[in-house]
Each structure stands twice: as structure tokens, then as C-alpha cells.
Amino acid sequence: MGTARIVFDRWDGRYAQRMRDVRSSATRDLFAAASRPDIISFAGGMPEISLVPADAVVSAATEAVREFGAEALQYGSSEGRPQLREIIVELMAEIGVRTKRDDIVVTAGAQQALDLLAKIFLDPGDVIITEGPTYLGALQAFSAYQPRVICVPMDEQGMDTDALATELAALGPCGAKFIYTIPNFQNPGGVTMSAERRRRLLELARTYDIPVIEDDPYGRLRFEGGHMRPLRALDDDVIYLGTFSKIFAPGLRLGWVTAPPPILGKVLLAKQAADLCGSAYAQITAERYFAGTRWRRVLQDLTRTYGERRDAMLEALKEHFPAEAEWTVPEGGFFVWVRMPTFLDVKALLPEAIERGVTYVAGDAFFPDGRTGRNCMRLAFCYAEPDAIREGIRRLAEVLEDRLELYRAFQAAGALPDAMVAKGVSA
């Protein structure tokens, strides 16, 4: 039987300063307090792993042990197995990036690469630039190194490079340690950086001599529109992060970083200190899985499925969501970003949404100040089935509708200043 018992951290008060700003998300806590099976979750960006055929994984994993046993269970090289890095070279070539085996270090998911990069670049108080909103896990990884994060707003074309130029002009040459961007189907914004903006971003980065980190977990999950060349394809100095989590399985914890040799050398040192080497067993399993061609069909299935779910969400949003809401239309990836009028505190509505059996992540989680974005929410369409998505959006619309009725009453009375509904992806 369940119990309401809780257990405390008796070591509280003895942790390092750097952990002070690394917060668990309040949303997650709130949700954990209310984990009910009937809740439709738009909160987590979890891949639909059931589409990865179990038999293919079983044979890959079996081969790893049976044919490579000694290697699979032994320590491996810190940079990752050469065979897997060859596969990564091919994957990169398919998206237009020419690279070599020696330009790659395999990491425990791209998440580890974020931590390692922050570790090698950041001293407390250093400035970094990200999109605002940006990936929560990146903010979390960076925050342990206590940087000052400057957020550049986005619109439908991705990061606003004019705003970036203004920030950079104020900071001056080498004024930031790096610029972190997710150009494809941004998390949480859902937007993709245009070709023009990509060129401009690289130009600015060159002018001000600031490294660019391109995080590209979703790039191959495109439902429509043409392929966009990665930043790394346009500039060899770009630090590129890739992952097997979305094209195979996050459970293997496999990602990689491609960077100019000196930076990669530092990453490798940090990687050695962090965990000596990644799991050879996981790497061989991936090698075997990617040895055939079946993974391509699986990736097509995944992409088609996510595409259907996105369609279901967009249709449901159109049908149920109030006129005051605005949302992005992602051409791929996992997320839709919804903006409500600025007064509406989406976070304050979360307990009520959970009450009605639906959950999301309130926008403030994606800003380092924890305040901006409270009128926004990230909706993940990747994990729920289309029917559940439609029902979840309907429930969510009810919660919002309740508040908006009030807003409209104010509007009807002419009691609202005009400026209360602004445009754009940002908060």
C-alpha cells in the first residue's frame, strides 16, 4: 500500500556553494507530489522508445557480449571506440558536416558534453549567452559553474541576431565565454534558426571571437521543410553536440562532441577526470545497431509518429485554446511553446491543471532568472498518443479559459493597457 511518508536530507547545510543555484524544478516536485496514472503529461521530453524494435536491440546487445565480450566489459579509451566514432563521422556526413574520427569524443549523452564544456570554460561570474528560453538541462549543467547567463530572445526565425549583436557590442571582444544555441526545433521554443540567422550568428561570433556551442539533439527528427545546414557545416570552429538518444535510445547514454582539436583535448581531460571512459558495452551495442540499415526505417517510424503527434497537438490547440494564446509551429523535434498574455501566471495554474489531469512545464524553468516566462508553457507532444494529446489539450484549455474569462471582462470594461499582449516567441 502507498504511504505519505517522506525522508529528509540530513546533510543539508553541508553542501558546496556551487550547488546552491542548481535547483530541482519546482514543477517536477509538484508533479511528483501528485503522480497519478490518469495524468496526461506534456511535461517530459521522452522519446517513444517502444518504436525501437526490441529484437534489433537484443541482437545488438547479444553480439556485444558474445563477440566482443572482453572489450565490452573492459575499460575503454576515453575518447570512445574508434568504430563508433567512424559511425558518427558517417552520421555527421549525412547532415552535411565533414569531420574525422579524431575530431570526436564520445560522451554520456550530450548532457555530459554540456557539463564538460562548462567545466573547461567557466569560472564563477563568467558571461555566457544562450537563447531565452533555453534548454533546462543546459542551464542546470552550466549553473554549477556559476556563470552569468545572458538570454537573447527568439522569434520564428530563431535567435534574434540583432539583439545578439547589441549584447555583444556591449560585452566587447571575447566578452562571453561561449554562445550556446539549439538551432533545430529548439527546446523549448520549437523554432528553427533560419539560414540567414545562422550565417549572421557565425559572423558575429567571429567578429567578437566567441566560441559557439551548437546543440543538435533533434536535427534528424524533421517532419516537413528542407534540411538546414548545421552551424558546424558552415564553420569548423563550431563546437557541435550530437546524441544517440533521439535516433536510437536515451538509455544507452551515448552522445558526442565535435570541436577544434585544442578544445577537444581539454574536453578529453575533463572526461577522463569525470568518468575515465564511457561504457564500451553501450558503444558496441550502438555499433551493432547502426551496422545494418534497419535503424533508418526505425528513425522514419519515429519521425512519422512524432509528426502525427505534433499534428494532433496543433489541431487540438487550434480547436480548444483561447484566442489570446499564441504558439510556435515546430517543423520537427518534441516541443510546442505556448505564450499567454503577460498577466497570466501559468505556474500558478499548475496545481489546478494537475487537479484536472494534465501537466506541462511552466516557462520560467527555461530562463536562468526563474521569473521570466511565467506566462509561457512548454508542451511536449513526443510521448502521449494522439487521443491523449487531444484530451490533454482540451483539459488544459479549460483551465486557461477560466482565467481568460476574467481577462476578457477587464478588456470589455476597457480596463486594460494596450501593451498587455505582445508578440514573439520570447516571454
Add this chain to the structure above:
Amino acid sequence: MKEKIAVLMGGRSLEREVSLRSGQRVADALTERGYRVLSLDVTAELVSTLRSERPDAAYIALHGKYGEDGTIQEVLEFLGIPYTGPGVVASALAWDKAVSKRLFREHGIPTPEWVTFTADAFKEMGAATALDLVPDAVGGFPVVVKPAEQGSALGLTRVDVPEGLAEALLGALSFGPAAIVERWIDGAEIAVSVLDLGDGPQVLPPVEMVAKSGLFDFSAMYTPGETDYYVPARLTPEVEAEVRRLAEQVHVLLGCRHVSRVDMVVSADGTPYVLECNTSPGMTETSLLPMAAEAVGVGFQELVEKLARAALDGLE
């Protein structure tokens, strides 16, 4: 081994984190004092856990909705488990500032001028067309807009100009069904705690808070270093006597038992105004009740044990 006490904390309220901090300190204190402690979150399993564990009493370290509004008190009454703090009626009265402020006024307790708006009044009756009457009703700007229900100053905004009123009201109404627009009183913010453990109310020394940001909001309240505290508050003996008298009057008027904390502001000319009464005062490291108790030589553990004993021994 002493009695078994369930410390109730957490819950699904927006003040969850604060409650967990209060609850953990309370649980630690009771454990130190030799009680068998059961730390319980408010989940769907709470009632069944309480039934199977059969604690001798419950210590309510919950803040906000369900913990302070009479809901949990009603449940504990029904289960026959004695609990700390005011009962159902006092909790419900104190929780709703729209009600408690009316009671204050009817009984001659000074409270800043205010108006209450419910979301329904806007939605069903077009109350937004009457916002122009607000300045006259409360005596001009600046005003404070806040949810009528809610503890920790969530959703609280100071508004200096009429144009800001609508947005502040919409914000406050995100937190609950009613909001209060209250005249802003410039002055010292003080909190006066009352202990009432069987032999009549004992008023503790007033604590004065000075928020470095100028507004004693959620972040100022719970971030160490963002607020300066003075215990006792820097008041003249006459004013101090008056705020102590008012705190006791509020405590008795609302029918509180065991403990309450009355928040006031004392204007520059020395006039105290009662803002609200809290029936589940915070017990974190920056909380006001423990500070006030400390000032009369009652340490945190002793304070917690006294309150737990009040419940265990059935003191009204």
C-alpha cells in the same frame, strides 16, 4: 519512548517548499526531544497512512491551501487525531482576509482601508467598469493588491498608479478566487506572535522586518540575508503595548488556540494597522515565530515541543 507524532508537511500548495523546510525542522526538533516522529507529505495516501499509523497527535507544518484554511483540520477532527494550532473555524476565518478584515473593522481593530473583488464579480457583473472608484474607496495610491486567500505573500504587488491596477488584480486572481486592494501604509512591518497553551494567551515580543528590496514579498521572506530583522521591534513602549494588545485581541476574536501570528504595519506616526492573522506560522530558519520565542528564552526545540504537547494534552 514518548508519543508518536505525525508532522504534516509539503502538500500540493504553492508553498510546498517552505512547508517542507518548516516540517523538516519541526520533525528534527521532535526527534531530538525523544518523540517518535512520522514525517508525512499530503498525498492521496495521507488519510490511509494516518489510519494505519495511528499517531497520538499531528503537528501541522503545512502552509497555504488545505493546510491553513481548515481542510486538514476538518480531516483530523474526523479521524479523531489531536493537532497543533487553531481549529477549523479560526483557520477558515483567518485564511480569508476578505472575511477577517471585516471582523477586524467591526470590532474596532484598525486595518488599512480595502476593497475585495472576486473573480466572479468581474466575470458575471462587470466589476471592472468600477475600478475608477478604487482610489476613493481605499484613500488613494499606492495600494497593495494581493490574493484574499494565501499565506506567503505570493501574488502580491504594490501598485502606484491607476493604470497598474487591472494587471495586478489579474495577477492576484491567478492565485485564488478573490483579491484585495488595500491602501499602502508606509511604515514598519511587524509580526506579533501569540502562544496560547492552556493558561491564556501569551504575547511574544514583536519582530520587525525590513526588506532590503523595500517590499516584503515571497523572496524577501524566505531568502536569508534579503531582510533585516529586529527583535524586539524598534517601537516606543506605548506603541509596543498597543500592538501587543491588538495581537491578543485578534487572536481571541478569531478564536485561535495554541498559536497565531498577527502581521501589522506601524505607520510613521505610530498607528498600528492589522494586516492579517496566520494560523500556521512558518518554522523555517528565517521565520518570525521562532525568532520571537527565542527572544523570551524559548528555543526552537522547546517551542515545538510546547506546541506538540498542547495537542497531545488536549489544551484548548
